[in-house]
Amino acid sequence: MARRPAAGTRIPSIKDVAAAAQVSVGTVSNVLNRPELVSPATRDRVERTMADLGFVRNESARQLRAGTSRTLAYVMLDASNPFFTDVARGIEEAADELDLSLFLCNSNSRASRESSHLARLQQQRVQGILITPVDAESEGLAEIARRGTPVVVVDRTRRDADLCSVSVDDRRGGRLAVEHLIELGHRRIAFVGGPLSIGQVRDRIDGARAAWRAANRPADALVHVPTDALTVADGTAAGARLLAQSSRRRPTAVFCANDLVALGVLRAALQAGLRVPDDVAIVGYDDIDFAAAAAIPLTSVRQPRVELGRTAARLVIDEATNVAHEHQQVVFEPDLVTRASTLGVR
Amino acid sequence: MARRPAAGTRIPSIKDVAAAAQVSVGTVSNVLNRPELVSPATRDRVERTMADLGFVRNESARQLRAGTSRTLAYVMLDASNPFFTDVARGIEEAADELDLSLFLCNSNSRASRESSHLARLQQQRVQGILITPVDAESEGLAEIARRGTPVVVVDRTRRDADLCSVSVDDRRGGRLAVEHLIELGHRRIAFVGGPLSIGQVRDRIDGARAAWRAANRPADALVHVPTDALTVADGTAAGARLLAQSSRRRPTAVFCANDLVALGVLRAALQAGLRVPDDVAIVGYDDIDFAAAAAIPLTSVRQPRVELGRTAARLVIDEATNVAHEHQQVVFEPDLVTRASTLGVR
DNA sequence: AGGCGCCGTTGAAACTTTTCAAGTGAGGCC
DNA sequence: GGCCTCACTTGAAAAGTTTCAACGGCGCCT
Structure with a gap:
């Protein structure tokens, strides 16, 4: 087969190729870029060389x-x-x-990890950074954009x-x-x-309260049960606490900040022997694949996730390449996907 | 505040800093690397400059x-x-x-995406590549290692x-x-x-058959229901098909190639009105967080996932930095986590 | 006073690729 | 034969950083 450098040998450069093929480096470069x-x-x-x-x-x-570079980066929250x-x-x-290429980074909701990722990405001179930030109002993000x-x-x-946002x-x-x-x-x-x-949690509960008010329901009939994080485990714990109350005090429906929490609440409900949705209805948020696949399929607020990403990528590329770029705030509309967790079997 | 280059201006280099601070570039470099x-x-x-x-x-x-570079990459399967x-x-x-830094890439189980990622990573001269390959025996992987x-x-x-493997x-x-x-x-x-x-699927079913044989159970009392992919949706479909059979023919337990499939089967079982585990027991594989959080918590084969990653990273770094490196095949032992999907409520 | 060593700093080389002006040589035309 | 054109090839410069040998002062010792 082909000759190959012995293990431990330097990777050949364009110069080595030129020497071996008896041409100049310029020619090798041309073969690569303008054949x-x-x-x-x-x-x-x-x-062949x-x-x-x-x-x-x-x-x-x-x-x-x-x-x-020919690289984009996405710093994810989780x-x-x-x-x-x-x-x-x-x-x-x-x-x-x-x-x-796409560089995926994970900040794990921690500002320190986020900023170390951002520093590295700037040093790498990525074409653009997409980020779901810990703090959307952070001045640091604008600073990065200002630096190019x-x-x-x-x-x-x-x-x-x-900044652009989607x-x-x-x-x-x-x-x-x-x-x-x-x-219902x-x-x-x-x-x-x-x-x-x-921010996402704040806005979702704000919207919930607004709808509740608009229907003239008393404010104290919508209780907020806080969690430390948006995870299945935290949802299960909060659900267990909430649903342990007597049936007269217990809410008949639970709206969760995201589907992970909703899956936790669902689990707590079933473990407590409650029927869903007859004893307690559950609504999630995001409509991740696991929501439809849950034991009791979850009603959930669907977001155009893939579209969100695609649009964001287009915007960042436009900003990187188009001198006439203008910042945009794209806002998609969510919609509700109703399933058994609120409707029961039909 | 600080003076900053106008928008559209080139990012300043070490040279610009040197000029502004009235020192040589060498000194600026020293400030950065050997202060x-x-x-x-x-x-x-x-x-300050x-x-x-x-x-x-x-x-x-x-x-x-x-x-x-100071970068590692992980090419994930999914x-x-x-x-x-x-x-x-x-x-x-x-x-x-x-x-x-860690570069995450996603091959989505497609060989073509995998190889384009691999080509790019080599060009970037990453320190090392971690990969869950589509085909573990691929000659291409060894070729990359041979090239350094x-x-x-x-x-x-x-x-x-x-090659090293974990x-x-x-x-x-x-x-x-x-x-x-x-x-049971x-x-x-x-x-x-x-x-x-x-390969993972082949090995898991092989192990299952070996255990079945060792217990002197007839080979045809362990049926294989194939799926196209290891997803919740495919699991639901296969489960529905399988569990629609009469209770005399229907298996009393299902072992799934991974937890996503198991969650699908669980869903199909509940939708068919079967009780888990009384009518059908379910065992998953991987013990992902969703397994414990399922409506009926899943019995599952636990793998030391995080440990797997950590060990692989250590190996690749050793190979990159230690001249005396020797390839190793590290094999962890899985263990079984039993939960309600086989044991019922205790 | 002359020599030595030390600290801090300097300037140039090197890493690999791309680009571009300039060069070579063959072939055609008058 | 001399000149032009065309196709192809060349060599050098440039990008930003790191490294390293060398240098200039300064204080100290004899």
């Missing part, structure tokens, strides 16, 4: 010369939440179309329009969920989720 | 000089399977300790020891699951999962 300029005979010889030597282009050198992996899939699709790396906020709206109307989503419960005749409901430092 | 060599006064001045100008180190140039995001978390932890980028196979064992004994896991079912007295069981091109 039509090179005579077929030379091209063949160079290509590259294969022979096991040549691999050095992206750093390219990038140094070009001044920019890689173990399927919602964000779906958003990532949308970004990936858009990146693929333009032959850009486009930044798009995903799944949050930024108050002042100094989000879903969470207030509306909260309203949709609660209007559905009102229509529920008179005592709970909102489970937290912490309130997460 | 103890620089007098406090100069260091201060340079640091860097902040003023908004200097951001150019990683490409660094890398070009150094010949290698980013939407929580098992792999947990493995990724383990890798991340190990990478963090060494101040390496360490490769570690995650969650698969490689037959010939030309995996869990899937055959053993299959045996554990079926031994548990035999102990089940005499007709099913294995749900596919395709068989996935």
Whole structure:
């Protein structure tokens, strides 16, 4: 087979290829980048030599010369939440179309991890950064954009329009969920989720309260049960606490800040021997695949996750390449997907 | 506040900083890399200038000089399977300790996406590649290692020891699951999962059959119900088909190739009005968080996911930095976590 | 006073690729 | 034969950082 460098040997550079193929480095570079300029005979010889030597282009050198990389990055809030992996899939699709690589980073909801990722991405001179930030109003994000790396906020709206953002109307989503419960005749409901430092949680409960008020229901008939995080475990714990109350005090419906929490509450309800939705109805948020697949399929507020990612990627690329770029705040509309957890078997 | 380059201006380089701070580029570099060599006064001045100008180190140039990057990459088989995001978390932890970044890529079980990711990672001169490959025996992986980028196979064992690999004994896991079912007295069981091109699936069913044989149960009392992929949807479909049979023919227990499939089967069982585990017991594989959180908590074969990732990361770093490195095949032992889906409420 | 060593700083080389102006040589035309 | 054109190839410069040998002062010792 082909000759190959012995283990431990330096990876051959364009120079080595040039020497072996008896041409200049310029020609080798042309074979790589503008093959039509090179005579077929030379091209063949160079290509064979590259294969022979096991040549691999050095992206750093390219990038140094070009001044920019062919990479996008998405800093996710929580890689173990399927919602964000779906958003990532949308970004990936858009990146693929333009032959850009995608760097996925996970901040795990921690500001310190987030900022170390951001520092690294700037140093790598990525074409653009997509981020679902711990704090959407952070001045640091604008600072990065000012220094030349486009930044798009995903799944949050930024108050002042100094950055692009793509989000879903969470207030509306909260309203949709609660209007559905009102229509079904529920008179005592709970909102489970937290912490309130997460903007998404704030907006969803705001929307829920607005709908509740609009239907003239007393404010204290909508209780907020806070959780430390939006996880299944926290949902289970909060659900168990909430549903342990006597049936006269217990809410007849629970609206959860996301599907992970809702799955936890569902589990707590079934463990407590309650029937869903007869004893307690449950509404989730995000409509992740597990929601439809739950033991009792969850009614949930659907967000266009993949679309969210795809749009964000397009915006960041526009900002990186189009001089006439103007910042946009794209807001998608959520919709309600009704399933057995509120409707029962039909 | 600080002076900053106008929008659209080139990011300042070390040279610009040197000029502004009235020192040589060497000194600026020293401030960055060996600050103890620089007098406090100069260091201060340079640091202030860097902040003023908004200097951001150019990683490409660094890398070009150094010949290698401070980055690890993990090519995952399926980013939407929580098992792999947990493995990724383990890798991340190990990478963090060494101040390496982690590049997450998703092959989505497609060989073409996998190889384009691999090509890109080589060009980026990553320190090492961790991969859960579509095909663990692929010659391409060894080729990459031969060209100088360490490769570690995650969650698969490689037959010939030309690469490091970290995996869990899937055959053993299959045996554990079926031994548990035999102990509970089940005499007709099913294995749900596919395709068989996935090594993990092959090994798990092999282990299951071995345990079944060892207990002298007839081979045809363990049926294999194949699926196209290891997803909740495929599990639901296969489960519905399987459990629609008359109670005399229907298996009394189902062992699934992973938890996603098991959650699907569980859903199908509940929808068919069957009681779990009284009418049908279910065993999953992976013990992802959703397994414990399911409506009927799933008995599952636990794998040390985070540990898997952490070990793989350590191996790849050892290979990258230690000249005396020797390839290893690390095999972890799975264990069975029993829950309500086989035991009922206790 | 002359020599030595030390501290802090300097300037140039190197890493690999891309780009581009300039060069070579063959072939055609007058 | 001399000149032009065309196709192809060349060599050097440039990108930003790190490293390292060398240098200039300064204080100390003899």
